[in-house]
Amino acid sequence: MILKEMNEVSRNISTKVERRICAESMGRCMNPECKVELFKDSGDIMEKAHIIPYCDTKDNSYENLIILCPNCHTNFDKNSAFSAGEVEKWKQIRKAEFERFFSKEYDTFEDLKNEVAPLLSHNQEIFENYYSENQRDLWSIFEGVILSNNKMIRSILKHNTKLIQNHSQESYSNLAIVQKFMLHIDEFEATRLSKEKIRHVLFPSEINSLFGIEPLVKDFMPSVESIESLIAVLQNKGEFELIVLGVDNPYIQVIKDSTSEKIYLNDTPRLRQMYYDYNCFRKVNVRFESLNYALKYIKSRGLNFNFLNINNLKEVKVNGIKIVFVYEYCLSKIKLLQLSPEEKCAVLNLHNWNGESCISSDAYEIAKEMKVTLLTMDKFYGYINSINQKR
Known part of the structure; x- marks a missing residue:
């Protein structure tokens, strides 16, 4: 089937199926001997191919569709380089690869963060460059990257929930944030709303805070004693530089791998996770917000x-x-x-x-x-x- 024909029949492919096969591909050609990246800066080279010809079956189901690069699509459809049975197996091979690569259980949250943060940053970059800048044509193309990234993120998180801080009260729980984010991923893959902003609202901004992508200004956590405990841990790790209080956005400055970074003390999900990782939750004796207010007055x-x-x-x-x-x-x-x-x-x-x-x-x-x-x-x-x- 030539590309023109493919484009014509693809209009009959449901949005749900399109998004599912796109997520399945992880942004690469499904041919295990190829795996070429399908998304480039100038657009995508992704093509939707029917395993059994559409003209024979009128079948636009997920099971009968696969994402290929133009070369592999041509070799399959026109050159008969692969049989339908071989191409059908590629879906199972990619599924097995996915499970192998993205079901790993990590030892620490820091290890988990190192895997998840680059994918989240990539998604944020796409959203800001294409959706926020009103480049909707490119946004429609690069949504496929977000679908692929989301599929990887979801599997990683699913297998590592034990590393996420949890609390019986949802408003105090980072695990609740992660669970909400995974629901967002499911909804994002399943639907394509005409009013995209409605869908974006469902993205919990706390997830970027949790994984150190972007700080989120929330209420201060109350315990001064917890901050003192965190400072002691960071000192033992050789990562503590200084603390700045008496300002609107107080922070601890840390250094890691020769890079300085500010940990804002009102960036609640991230700070809460650090308390959990380093066992720094302490009973409140002095409330931090009151202390910082007094120090602000001294400075004023x-x-x-x-x-x-x-x-x-x-x-x-x-x-x-x-x-x-x-x-x-x-x-x-x-x-x-x-x-x-x-x-x-x-x-x-x-x-x-x-x-x-x-x-x-x-x-x-x-x-x-x-x-x-x-x-x-x-x-x-x-x-x-x-x-x-x-x-």
């Missing part, structure tokens, strides 16, 4: 702060004065004694649930004997301004 007054110990983010020095941050429903005398703050330092209760009542009268009394300044958030602003005036 033109003051700098320094951590006394990078493994303890709850103590800083500002203009020579040590400030200790706590988060207590009501700071009591017993808690203050447990802290054992040094003389002339300030202890700030970030909780601030009820103004002055956030600190007990007994705590205020013992603080005078300890020569320690106790601060609610209401008093904190004036205290920082007074430090600023003493510079």
Whole structure:
């Protein structure tokens, strides 16, 4: 069957079948002795071939269709270089190859990420270059690449769900994000909506965060102690460079393979996965959002702060004065004694649930004997301004 005839009958091939055979091909000719790439920068060379001639069967089913390059298509249809039985076996060979290559179970999430991230990046590049730039003709062509990439990603993820952080509550679960993404892949292959934006909305942007493709600004995870634990792990691995707090998008800067990268502390899916991988989930004693807010205010007054110990983010020095941050429903005398703050330092209760009542009268009394300044958030602003005036 010549190409012109093929194009005419292909109009009768259902969209579902087209997308299925395209995904099956993984972007390469299905001839196991060829496997030439079918998608080029200028377009695709993909051709849909009937295993049993359409003129004999009128069969446009998935089982009777296969993706070939132009050379193999011509050799099959016109030159009779392959029998129908041989070509039919190519589908089984490709299926077996796919299972062998993309059902591997990895030991770590980092290994999994190294396989999945390039495929996700390729998909994002295609979407941004062709769909977002309104090059719909090229988008229609290169959707085939996304179909192939998605098929590989789905199989890899399916066989490695044990490496993904999970939680019984869906909003706290990276596995829930992955499961949603796999549903999106199934829907993407099965349908081709006329309003493509509707389908794109189904893509969970959290998946790009999880695999380090693009940060996603979400709510801060609450535990300062978890961040401290992560810093300790990164230090042991020789990957920690610095932490930047007191800004809208605080981050940890890491170095790996001579490359520096920022891990934003509001890039929730990625940070959550790192906590899971490195066993860094810790009980919340001090809430990170409250701490970062206080540090932002210090900076807004033109003051700098320094951590006394990078493994303890709850103590800083500002203009020579040590400030200790706590988060207590009501700071009591017993808690203050447990802290054992040094003389002339300030202890700030970030909780601030009820103004002055956030600190007990007994705590205020013992603080005078300890020569320690106790601060609610209401008093904190004036205290920082007074430090600023003493510079």
